[in-house]
Amino acid sequence: MNQKQRQQVQATVLENRQLCREHYRLVLGVADFAQTEPGQFIQVSCRPVEREDEISDDLQWDQQGRPEVCGEELAGRMALLRRPFSLAGRKQTADGVELHLIHRVVGVGTQWLSDLAVGERVGVLGPLGNRFELPRPDGMAILVGGGVGIPPMLYLAQRLAGRKAVAFCGALTRDLLPMTLLEGGTAGRVDAVEPLLNVEEFSRHGIPAVISTDDGSFGFRGFVTQALERYLDANAQAMAEAAIYTCGPEGMMKRVAEVAASRGIECQVAVERAMACGMGTCQSCVIRVRKPDPAVPPMAGKDWCYRLACTDGPVFKGSDLLW
Amino acid sequence: MADLSVELAGWKLSYPTMTCSGTCGYAFEYADFMDLSKLGAFVTKSITREERPGNEPSRIVETRAGMLNAIGLANVGLDRFLAEKVPLLKKMPCPVAVNVAGHSFEDYVQTCAAMNGLSCLSAVELNVSCPNVKDGLTFGTHPGRLKELTAQVKKVLPDKKLIVKLSPNVEDITATARAAVEGGADILSLVNTFTAMAVDIHRRRPRLANVTGGLSGPAIKPIAVHLVSRVYRGVAKNAGVPIIGMGGIQYWQDAVEFILAGASAVAVGTALFVDPAAPVRICEGLAQYLDKYKIGRLTDLVGALELPGDEPRKTPYA
Ligand SMILES: Cc1cc2nc3c(=O)[nH]c(=O)nc-3n(C[C@H](O)[C@H](O)[C@H](O)COP(=O)(O)OP(=O)(O)OC[C@H]3O[C@@H](n4cnc5c(N)ncnc54)[C@H](O)[C@@H]3O)c2cc1C
Numbered sequence: 269m270n271q272k273q274r275q276q277v278q279a280t281v282l283e284n285r286q287l288c289r290e291h292y293r294l295v296l297g298v299a300d301f302a303q304t305e306p307g308q309f310i311q312v313s314c315r316p317v318e319r320e321d322e323i324s325d326d327l328q329w330d331q332q333g334r335p336e337v338c339g340e341e342l343a344g345r346m347a348l349l350r351r352p353f354s355l356a357g358r359k360q361t362a363d364g365v366e367l368h369l370i371h372r373v374v375g376v377g378t379q380w381l382s383d384l385a386v387g388e389r390v391g392v393l394g395p396l397g398n399r400f401e402l403p404r405p406d407g408m409a410i411l412v413g414g415g416v417g418i419p420p421m422l423y424l425a426q427r428l429a430g431r432k433a434v435a436f437c438g439a440l441t442r443d444l445l446p447m448t449l450l451e452g453g454t455a456g457r458v459d460a461v462e463p464l465l466n467v468e469e470f471s472r473h474g475i476p477a478v479i480s481t482d483d484g485s486f487g488f489r490g491f492v493t494q495a496l497e498r499y500l501d502a503n504a505q506a507m508a509e510a511a512i513y514t515c516g517p518e519g520m521m522k523r524v525a526e527v528a529a530s531r532g533i534e535c536q537v538a539v540e541r542a543m544a545c546g547m548g549t550c551q552s553c554v555i556r557v558r559k560p561d562p563a564v565p566p567m568a569g570k571d572w573c574y575r576l577a578c579t580d581g582p583v584f585k586g587s588d589l590l591w
Numbered sequence: 592m593a594d595l596s597v598e599l600a601g602w603k604l605s606y607p608t609m610t611c612s613g614t615c616g617y618a619f620e621y622a623d624f625m626d627l628s629k630l631g632a633f634v635t636k637s638i639t640r641e642e643r644p645g646n647e648p649s650r651i652v653e654t655r656a657g658m659l660n661a662i663g664l665a666n667v668g669l670d671r672f673l674a675e676k677v678p679l680l681k682k683m684p685c686p687v688a689v690n691v692a693g694h695s696f697e698d699y700v701q702t703c704a705a706m707n708g709l710s711c712l713s714a715v716e717l718n719v720s721c722p723n724v725k726d727g728l729t730f731g732t733h734p735g736r737l738k739e740l741t742a743q744v745k746k747v748l749p750d751k752k753l754i755v756k757l758s759p760n761v762e763d764i765t766a767t768a769r770a771a772v773e774g775g776a777d778i779l780s781l782v783n784t785f786t787a788m789a790v791d792i793h794r795r796r797p798r799l800a801n802v803t804g805g806l807s808g809p810a811i812k813p814i815a816v817h818l819v820s821r822v823y824r825g826v827a828k829n830a831g832v833p834i835i836g837m838g839g840i841q842y843w844q845d846a847v848e849f850i851l852a853g854a855s856a857v858a859v860g861t862a863l864f865v866d867p868a869a870p871v872r873i874c875e876g877l878a879q880y881l882d883k884y885k886i887g888r889l890t891d892l893v894g895a896l897e898l899p900g901d902e903p904r905k906t907p908y909a
């Protein structure tokens with residue numbers, strides 16, 4: 269096992285920029301990183317880096333030869349477990365590899381991340397999880413992201429550059445959209461679904477996008493799933509080889525899976541579960557999945573079983589999920 | 592360099608650092624992150640006679656400096672363990688112990704009997720923190736029952752070391768430790784997780800679907816060190832039964848505390864989720880500590896904690 273598929277490394281913060289009210293783009297630089305695919309995630313240690321490589325420094329011996337141990341006991345609120353984040357992009361540069369994350373500040377770990385300054389070090393581990401299966405060469409890829417589920421769609425868009433694709437992104441309101449809305453680009457009508465090249469992250473790859481906000485402050489007014497349904501109804505003939513990719517709040521993804529199923533379109537869903545290890549050891553991140561053959565293990569005799577979001581997922585077929 | 596090897600009731604380990612059951616999978620899950628041959632021993636997830644799906648999610652929640660888990664012993668069960676995991680364990684480059692759990696005496700005995708013949712296993716660790724389906728009482732909290740269970744299991748495991756993993760959710764841990772030793776335990780491991788709860792203040796509900804879960808991680812370390820010290824002085828030292836110390840170990844300094852308190856080896860659990868190479872890193876730190884104090888063998892440190900009233904010991908820097 270020389271070619272390691274996953275690794276634990278110290279990354280350097282190259283950029284940490286607030287994108288909108290609660291979302292930040294964090295660009296992490298590493299000298300090298302294993303191959304990654306859209307849909308995969310990394311585990312980020314949201315606490316000061318341990319000086320793992322300098323163990324001897326850990327011991328500060330004073331004159332009497334007694335050690336002054338400097339391991340701090342935890343007092344304040346600090347993340348212990350690593351936090352999982354989808355890859356929102358990856359770039360090869362002259363200096364190494366850039367890993368792009370977009371995160372929303374919801375608690376102690378993401379708060380810590382949002383305070384990072386350029387040049388600071390962060391422990392990352394990965395890549396973890398499975399990947400989105402790309403559509404057939406002529407097939408249309410339909411990306412549906414809601415709020416904090418948008419990041420993996422950006423990485424997928426990068427991989428889909430030059431292919432037939434359209435993106436749907438939804439948020440409550442304009443300043444919760446974690447994307448770069450192009451200056452001078454039109455928002456689109458509140459009552460129409462028209463894919464436009466108005467989001468930098470998608471238009472860069474030639475992919476038009478439909479933005480929806482629940483309050484109509486940008487683009488289509490309503491849920492992203494409503495925009496999706498309208499689009500599918502208007503373009504039914506073009507959907508033969510299509511595949512839908514979705515990530516976002518669970519209610520949204522459920523609805524997207526239903527919409528896809530009712531139209532016979534393949535649907536791949538990237539789920540989120542509370543995780544500890546991220547690599548199949550702790551059994552914490554389970555999701556209920558339908559089994560095609562009840563006789564086959566796991567759980568022989570049952571027509572469902574639990575799967576691990578971290579290793580069997582995070583991408584599942586919409587039709588397999590029992591949520 | 593100092594000699595880090597330890598011997599637990601005749602079970603020879605090259606290093607004193609092991610993994611905790613349930614935090615390291617079944618075999619090679621962490622192979623990308625650490626050289627498994629540098630592990631003292633690997634301990635599998637708890638195996639039960641029947642395959643178990645485990646509890647409803649949510650199964651974990653982080654708490655300050657720790658986490659709660661209510662996994663519900665999700666595991667592949669004995670048959671799939673034998674078919675799918677044993678072939679992997681045969682290739683492990685370090686000694687392996689299997690952890691066994693059950694919900695009746697027969698469960699434990701049958702599962703352990705199946706383990707006795709497996710050459711890839713050196714030891715069996717009993718997880719006794721499970722309730723008996725018959726009366727709902729936990730095996731590991733009642734000394735009489737624990738002694739009986741240990742004795743029954745010991746009979747079907749003539750070729751393996753028997754480790755009994757003590758639950759900390761008891762009034763007097765020396766009573767259960769003594770019961771396990773009287774029942775025939777070769778080695779004691781402690782501690783398992785502490786029963787605890789976390790509340791969702793917005794929904795006014797428990798944050799775990801199972802209501803309660805087991806607390807692990809740095810938050811429990813000082814209690815675990817105390818319990819190891821009590822068991823060592825109260826039972827294990829006189830009985831000549833070695834202790835595997837665990838509970839919140841994250842750095843080598845933590846491991847030293849446990850060893851001084853009386854542990855002959857240590858195991859790392861929750862810290863693996865933070866750094867999957869933690870056991871190897873801890874081992875390196877231990878080696879430096881020993882060298883610094885010119886202690887030739889790690890075993891010289893076991894139980895070397897000096898309490899008030901003890902015969903003054905010759906400390907390395909005295
Ligand atoms: C595969 C995967 C991919 C992901 N990708 C992304 C991504 O690309 N971008 C992203 O932003 N996120 C992503 N997430 C989610 C991300 O991992 C979490 O948002 C993150 O772990 C939160 O960590 P935290 O420490 O900031 O929050 P925590 O402190 O863990 O808190 C989480 C939430 O729980 C609440 N809470 C805490 N205690 C209580 C209590 N007692 N009662 C009620 N509520 C409480 C907090 O207020 C907060 O809202 C992903 C998750 C997975 C599994």
Ligand SMILES: Cc1cc2nc3c(=O)[nH]c(=O)nc-3n(C[C@H](O)[C@H](O)[C@H](O)COP(=O)(O)O)c2cc1C
Pocket residue numbers: 550611612613614636637660662664690717718756782783784806807808809811837838839840858859860861862
């Ligand atoms: C997610 C998780 C799963 C666990 N599963 C088991 C188990 O199956 N059997 C067992 O005996 N102990 C289990 N434990 C307990 C650990 O083996 C260990 O005793 C405890 O977590 C204390 O050590 P730590 O603080 O280093 O994690 C589990 C702990 C965690 C965190």
Ligand code: FES
Pocket residue numbers: 542543544545546547548549550551552553576577578579
């Ligand atoms: S996060 Fe540990 S098994 Fe999935």
